[in-house]
Amino acid sequence: MDSLDTRSQTNHRPGQLAMGIGALVVAAVLAWGAMDIPSDAGYAGVGPNFLPWVVSAALAACGVMLIREVLTGGYRQMEEPSGAARGDWRALAWVSAGILLNAALITTIGFILSCSLCFMLAVRGLRASEGKPIGDLRQTVKDAVTGMLIAAPVYWLFTKLLAVNLPGITATGWI
Structure with a gap:
């Protein structure tokens, strides 16, 4: 084996191998969880455990392919990452605050208002990650209204059309 072959087999970052192993671990956890789901055949001859098994098998296949790629020279076609060299903790804090x-x-203020708040804070964090101003009061109100314009139709679709119970403020199911 010449030095070119040896160099191509060890030309990978440690995180690349961890990604493949991580995908296999998650696939194994999904498969383990799928074993607890009943397999009684329902509509179209498949049971409720069919999709979890498909997802775990696909994820395991991806994990095997990632590991094979790493062991044969690393991600050769991968471009250099764009963006900053370090994570933006301020932006992460805004997005995390929105989700949390x-x-x-x-369950306290309802689906529409809580999702609007999440949208407003997440957009603020995404602006911060791009180095843009996070916004003044006018922009914050505009983000909140946009969040409501997105969340309200989703809420109505789920509660009125699909009959899925989502937390609301009133008993009417419209807000």
Whole structure:
């Protein structure tokens, strides 16, 4: 084996191998969870455990392909990453706050308002990650209204058309 072959087999970052192993671990956890789902055939001859098995098998195949790619020279066709060399913690804090507040407040203030708050904070974080100003009061109100314009139809679609119960503020099911 010449030095070119040896160099191509070890030309990978440690995180690349971890990604493949991680995909296999998640596939195994999904498969383990799928074993607890009953397999009684329902509509079209498949049971409720069919999709979890398909997803775990596909994820395992991806994990095997990732590991094979790493062991044969790393991700050779991968472009250099774009963006900053370090993560933007301020932007992450805004997006995380939006998600956590949504989860904490959804049963208190309802689906529409909690999702609007999540949207407003996440957009603020995404602006910060691009180096743009996060917005003044006018922009914050505009983001909140946009969040409501997105969340309200989703809420109505799920509660009125699909009959899925989502937390609302009133008993009428419209807000």
